[in-house]
Amino acid sequence: MSESKDIEMKDADASIEETKQIIEEIESSFNLLEKASNTFDNRYISKVFRDFGPLRKKILQNDQVLPTIINNVFPTNNQYKEHLLKLFNSSPLDKSDKSYSFIPEIELYIYLLIQVYLLDTEKITELNELSPHLIKLMNSYNRRSLDFIQAKIWFYISRGKELTGDLLSVRNELLFSLRTASLRHDTETTASIITLLLRNYLLSHDIQQASNLVEKVTFPDNAANALVARYYYYLARINAVQLDYSSAHECVIAAIRKAPQTKLANGFLQSATKLNIVIELLMGEIPELKTFKSNKGNLDPYFNVTKAVKLGDLKFFKEVLKKYESAFKKDDNYTLILRLRQNVIKTGIRIISLSYSKISLKDICIKLHLDSEESTEYIVSKAIRDGVIEATINHEKGFMQSNEILDIYSTKLPQQEFDQRIKFCLSLHNDSVKSMRFPNDNEQKITNKEIENDEVELLKAIEEGDLDDFL
Structure with a gap:
């Protein structure tokens, strides 16, 4: 005892x-x-x-x-x-x-x-x-x-x-504090409350109110990178819901690049990557294979959706949607993925137009598992109008005639890609200039010991991925 x-x-x-x-x-x-x-x-x-x-x-x-x-x-x-x-x-x-x-x-x-x-x-x-x-x-x-x-x-x-x-009870307090922080030039609190309000609106599916907030407030330029990444992520989600996929894609890429590259940010990076995959598919692009290999977490549902869109197989797409419905709803991407049905059909039509110089609308209907020839004719017409395929429809005889494939360099596509790269480089340069920090003229001289301490803290911040907070 x-x-x-x-x-x-x-x-x-x-x-x-x-x-x-x-x-x-x-x-x-x-x-x-x-x-x-x-x-x-x-x-x-x-x-x-x-x-x-x-x-x-x-x-x-x-x-x-x-x-x-x-x-x-x-x-x-x-x-x-x-x-x-x-x-x-x-x-x-x-x-x-x-x-x-x-x-x-x-x-x-x-x-x-x-x-x-x-x-x-x-x-x-x-x-x-x-x-x-x-x-x-x-x-x-x-x-x-x-x-x-x-x-x-x-x-x-x-x-x-x-x-x-x-969610509703805290909104008035957040809005009042946002006004107060803006008047006081409180950058950190302003940036934090803007992201909290956007999250609040998105969780309650008040997309229009979130959009109105983005239009009426100015997000601080010198906010911490973690808050900037969160802001761009919410902005990407708002734009994606409002069908502005090009702006949504730019925002989600900015969110991924701005996010801290630490273990604590893995969850955010996974959510942003999933949203990026869906937005790229909605834009008519196929994400690279390394996107699914380089990120930790379960990306199998999104890989299978990408596979269905790439193959243009509507039947397989429906099977994937049914199998992973709960996962998509958990990520809040289900409604966006439902829109991919049209992309699957367009991809299927593009593959058919490349494989056949001439094919009947009835055969297209069978291959793509569509409801009727009338709906097939409408979908093919829309694909031609949107520039998805280069073809013509013979309505009397009921077939699609593919045009000869033009040289890609005779189109505007290379110019558009080059323009995108130039914009990215200019944006990167502007962000680098804004992030530079210079001492004030009236700043007191510090001793050698304090300089050494600052260098140690800087090295520690670089190792832990908290350089943004140090600056």
């Missing part, structure tokens, strides 16, 4: 020591937040968020960390202190003798940690109950050192509402 008690005591002591180490790590973040508040340099905030992921996991495994932080940092007369301590099942450790400066940066950072903890422990109701207080608190502050923290807090407020299916 004594041995078991000793083991329990040792485990308890080890747990307390681990909790104290995590608390010290959070306290070091407080020092950086205080520096950011005094110097108005958001790079200190970026340093805090660079360690946010590992810290999030540690807090989840140690229930006493956040209650202890709240008990130590929040003043005794704070009205919300007791309510926050009730959110946790564990009691805090003994109060520390250290004195903390209770500045807005530290206060909102603690609230952010609480939000993440409640989300990770699936306490969604408590997370949503905390949101009104946080919104009121953020509206009372006007400090540029809070921009990054507020942007993240808004994300978790919106996420909590999304998980409960309550």
Whole structure:
């Protein structure tokens, strides 16, 4: 019995020591937040968020960390202190003798940690109950050192509402905060709220409202790459629904290129790649084979759809649609894939026009598994009008006559492809120029030690894929 008690005591002591180490790590973040508040340099905030992921996991495994932080940092007369301590099942450790400066940066950072903890422990109701207080608190502050923290807090407020299916209740608050952030020139919060609103509209299938928002707001040019990628992805989805496939394709490619190339972005890259495949098929193009090999995740449904479109086999397309219907609906691409039926038929007609110089409409109807000769005649006529095939229809005798194939260099296609490449190169050059950063004339001279520290941080940011946040 004594041995078991000793083991329990040792485990308890080890747990307390681990909790104290995590608390010290959070306290070091407080020092950086205080520096950011005094110097108005958001790079200190970026340093805090660079360690946010590992810290999030540690807090989840140690229930006493956040209650202890709240008990130590929040003043005794704070009205919300007791309510926050009730959110946790564990009691805090003994109060520390250290004195903390209770500045807005530290206060909102603690609230952010609480939000993440409640989300990770699936306490969604408590997370949503905390949101009104946080919104009121953020509206009372006007400090540029809070921009990054507020942007993240808004994300978790919106996420909590999304998980409960309550999308409408948060819209007015988001729109009001978007106006406030725009007036305050709060770039980070503005970019974050625009993406949250677009996601909100798309989840509730309010495409027209999402389109109106895009027309009336200006997305900040110097926003973080992760937010830019998300914005372009939502823009691509809006344009795709509105049949503007060329603009949608440009946006989804920009989203893939702007996305952080880290493991955390794998889910986003998969969703963007799936949307890109569907848009390319709707444009009449066939995605390259490496697209399906180079991306992790289940792309088999989209590979089979591509195969059906490439073969022009309507029967096979219907089988694929029936088999993977649930997967397409989960990705929210089902309605877009339903539009591919016309592309499958057009591809089939193109293959037939290349194989036969002359073929009856009845044979086309049989080969493509269409309903009737009348519908076949209409589809072939539309394909000729759209420039899918070069042919003529003899309506009296009921056959299609293919024209001679012209040299591709005698058409406008090479010129259009060359124009696309030039536009991409110019866009890449403009983005590179915009992303360059120069020191201010009145910037203080920094010591050699600080230069070395900045170089170490820069190398760390490059390795972890967080260079955008560092800049």
